[in-house]
Structures are given as structure tokens and as C-alpha cells.
Amino acid sequence: MTDALVRFRGVSKSYDGRTPVVTDLDLDVSRGEFLTLLGPSGSGKTTTLMMLAGFEDPSAGSIELDGVRIDTVPPHRRGIGVVFQNYALFPHMTVAENLAFPLSIRRLKREEIATRTRRALEMVRLPGFGDRRPQQLSGGQQQRVALARALIFAPKLVLLDEPLGALDKQLREELQAEIRRIHAQLGVTMVYVTHDQAEALTLSDRIAVFNEGRIQQLGTAEAVYERPANPFVAGFIGxxxxxxxxxxxxxxxxxxxxxxxxxxxxxxxxxxxxxxxxxxxxxxxxxxxxxxxxxxxxxxxxxxxxxxxxxxxxxxxxxxxxxxxxxxxxxxxxxxxxxxxxxxxxxxxxxxx
The missing domain is CATH 2.40.50.100 (RNA polymerase II/Efflux pump adaptor protein, barrel-sandwich hybrid domain)
Structure with missing residues (x-):
């Protein structure tokens, strides 16, 4: 891959030193790509995302972001946006204050923060919601705010850990369309974790199908569905x-x-x-x-x-x-x-x- 933003090389992870959770992972993520890590519970997909975010340390191997090794860099210095399933919004802050937080710690000027906050709310179609508290929003609205907060400081990379898992089917499908629209609009690189096959097929440029700590197949949605590499992929997707x-x-x-x-x-x-x-x-x-x-x-x-x-x-x-x-x-x-x-x-x- 000629224009890889993210590179995993020989990455392994074990929590007890004996049982591998991720084994000898080599993976490149292209600049501007939407890559989904798909697999059942315990397959290693979330651990892979957490190592990229910096919340877990690899037991072996290296991780690079834009040519710089980051596996020894603390999470807050990696400049990566992260969206979790549970939203992780600050309940004591308004929506606008939640969005402003990653900008204020980067010491942007007040006028710039206000402008970016307004644009972020417009991007996720929540103009006029800045003065509300998270508890005054629906689950879907909270997830839109969480996505806006991950994007507001213009990161090179955004990680999404099963962000729609707590929502009902109709709302999930609506937010899938929003995520696709925002990705197309901004062109930011996104790595998305899910166990939902339909969601992976809907959203992804490529899908990495995980099982037992290894990638079973890496390819487009059409390739992994129409031309599965092994019986696991054939049975897990569709x-x-x-x-x-x-x-x-x-x-x-x-x-x-x-x-x-x-x-x-x-x-x-x-x-x-x-x-x-x-x-x-x-x-x-x-x-x-x-x-x-x-x-x-x-x-x-x-x-x-x-x-x-x-x-x-x-x-x-x-x-x-x-x-x-x-x-x-x-x-x-x-x-x-x-x-x-x-x-x-x-x-x-x-x-x-």
C-alpha cells in the first residue's frame, strides 16, 4: 500500500503472557480510507483498535501513524479522535462545552473555538443544540455530538468502537448514513470496530475480518462477501x-x-x-x-x-x-x-x- 497512514507491523497482544489476543498483525490503513475491523466477541478487533488509540500496549511489534512510531506515545499525544459506544460526554458540560473541550486544551483562541463549535454542530445536523446538556439529548443525538467532538480538532485519524451498538435498528441505519456522509465530506481516515456484518458491508471501503486474533480476510465488502477466503468468513458474513x-x-x-x-x-x-x-x-x-x-x-x-x-x-x-x-x-x-x-x-x- 503506497499511501498508508497507519502501519501495524508484527503486532501481538497477550494479557497474561500465554494466551494471545492478537497474533503477529500486519496491517496498513490508507489515507482517507474507511476500514472496518469485523469479527465476533474475543476475535481481537477491539484490542487492535485500543492499541492504535493508545489505551492498550502491544506485547510485540510496532504501530506507526503517518510515518512516526506511536506505540510508546501516550494516548493524549497521538492526536487521534475516538468515539465510543457509551458516548463518553461530560454530563456537567453543555454540548458546546463538550465540543470546545479538545480545542481549549489545544489553546485555540475563543473566536476560533466558537466558529469550529458552530460548524461541528451544523456538520452533525444539530444547530441550536449547543446550550443543552447531554442528558437532554436522545441517544442518537448524543452519539452525533460524540462524533463531532472526535472530528472538531481535525485529526488525521478517527477511531470508532461500536459507536452504534446501543441504538435501535432504525436509528443505527440513520446514523450509518450520517457517518458515510461525513466521511465523504471530510475525507478523514476512519477505523471502525463492529460485530455487525450488515453495518460493515454498508460503511466500509475495506473490511478486515478477525477471528482468534488474526485477520482471516482483508478486502472490499464485495470481495469478502462474494469471494470468502475460508469457511469462517463465508459463515460469519451473511x-x-x-x-x-x-x-x-x-x-x-x-x-x-x-x-x-x-x-x-x-x-x-x-x-x-x-x-x-x-x-x-x-x-x-x-x-x-x-x-x-x-x-x-x-x-x-x-x-x-x-x-x-x-x-x-x-x-x-x-x-x-x-x-x-x-x-x-x-x-x-x-x-x-x-x-x-x-x-x-x-x-x-x-x-x-
Whole structure:
């Protein structure tokens, strides 16, 4: 990466000297990028963010910001904006005073502080809220203020630690749009931590998928969803049907029930045990699927209506938990009926067992 603002090199972290939380992390964050660290609880994503912020010390390795090593620099001297899930606003201060605080400790002039505070409130669409106390604001408004405070001193880097985790779904989606707008407007580098896959797909230029202290895959939202690097990524981001199989040749697999499945060419030797992953929305249903690749019939076990789509559970390939997602406008078969289905070859991802 030619224009990296942040560099992790060989960074590891263990709290007890024995159990690794982050292991040998190498990661570059581009200038102006929105990078999301995504993973389950205990995967190492938050520890990585806290080491970058300066609230945790690496056990090994180095961290650089804009070419300067910062892993020995205290947090308040790193010049990084941080937004937490719990807002961390000062309750005894007004909104304007909260926003002014990082400017006053940098000894900016009163007129400059007033101008920046007004602009920050306008940026997060809260003009006229400067005289209110945090407890007089909704959760979403408090999080907007926290974001404005992290941005008001024009940092090179802003870190966001699950900032929307305490909000309801509709408000989360509204603030996701606000964060995207502000990032596009300012062009500031942002590193965002979440366990919410949909949030990561919505916000990110790139996603680093963490598990067991290591990055499992680093790439665009489309890449990690459409071309997962391993079964963990395929299962963690979105939903997947996972089937055990054995390789017959370079494109043909035999499933556990004896049926065959055609896949894209792969490098596994005949006889190798593999794991197949198929996204539910990639499966085709209906009479028009006859004659397509991997065409067969299946029995509908269950139908769940979810508004914008229906989720079907099918008896297929020797299992009764094969999931297909149908868009709302398509006719939905009833439980107990037989349906024609086809699985596009490109939708069959093959991994080591």
C-alpha cells in the first residue's frame, strides 16, 4: 500500500503472557480510507483498535501513524479522535462545552473555538443544540455530538468502537448514513470496530475480518462477501449453506447423499474431502431452472415471511436445513410442495474440509 497512514507491523497482544489476543498483525490503513475491523466477541478487533488509540500496549511489534512510531506515545499525544459506544460526554458540560473541550486544551483562541463549535454542530445536523446538556439529548443525538467532538480538532485519524451498538435498528441505519456522509465530506481516515456484518458491508471501503486474533480476510465488502477466503468468513458474513463433499475431478463434487454438484475449476485432488458453501440468495427456484447447472428438485419444509424477502427451508442434498431466500416479488411455494431448483456453478465455493 503506497499511501498508508497507519502501519501495524508484527503486532501481538497477550494479557497474561500465554494466551494471545492478537497474533503477529500486519496491517496498513490508507489515507482517507474507511476500514472496518469485523469479527465476533474475543476475535481481537477491539484490542487492535485500543492499541492504535493508545489505551492498550502491544506485547510485540510496532504501530506507526503517518510515518512516526506511536506505540510508546501516550494516548493524549497521538492526536487521534475516538468515539465510543457509551458516548463518553461530560454530563456537567453543555454540548458546546463538550465540543470546545479538545480545542481549549489545544489553546485555540475563543473566536476560533466558537466558529469550529458552530460548524461541528451544523456538520452533525444539530444547530441550536449547543446550550443543552447531554442528558437532554436522545441517544442518537448524543452519539452525533460524540462524533463531532472526535472530528472538531481535525485529526488525521478517527477511531470508532461500536459507536452504534446501543441504538435501535432504525436509528443505527440513520446514523450509518450520517457517518458515510461525513466521511465523504471530510475525507478523514476512519477505523471502525463492529460485530455487525450488515453495518460493515454498508460503511466500509475495506473490511478486515478477525477471528482468534488474526485477520482471516482483508478486502472490499464485495470481495469478502462474494469471494470468502475460508469457511469462517463465508459463515460469519451473511448466511451460507455448508455441505460436506468429496472431490471427483477438477469441477465435480460428490455430496454426502450421493448426488453430484458442479463447481468452478479448483485445485483439489480427486478424493479430497472439502466443504461447500452456497449463499441462500444465489439459489434459483422455479420451473425455468430445468436444464441449468446443478438442477434438481427439493421439498419445502418451512416458509418464513421477512418483508423484503421470504426465507425457505428445504429438504435437499440429504438435509432438511438447506436455506433459500426469495425476493418479495417472486411467487412463494407452500410447505410440503416440491420445487425445481438450480445452483449456479459460480455460487459454489469450495474450501478444505
Amino acid at each position: 448466511e451460507s449453506n455448508r455441505l460436506a463433499a468429496r472431490v471427483l475431478d477438477a469441477t465435480l463434487l460428490r455430496l454426502e447423499d450421493g448426488s453430484t454438484l458442479e463447481a468452478m475449476p479448483h485445485a483439489f485432488a480427486p478424493g479430497t474431502a472439502v466443504l461447500v458453501s452456497i449463499r441462500p440468495e444465489r439459489v434459483l427456484l422455479g420451473p425455468g431452472t430445468q436444464g441449468l447447472a446443478n438442477a434438481t428438485t427439493a421439498r419445502v419444509e418451512e416458509v418464513v415471511y421477512l418483508g423484503d424477502h421470504s426465507r425457505l427451508r428445504l429438504a435437499h442434498a440429504g438435509r432438511t436445513d438447506f436455506v433459500v431466500k426469495l425476493p418479495r416479488q417472486e411467487a412463494v411455494p407452500q410447505p410440503g410442495s416440491l420445487v425445481d431448483l438450480a445452483i449456479p456453478v459460480a455460487a459454489v465455493a469450495v474450501f478444505p474440509a
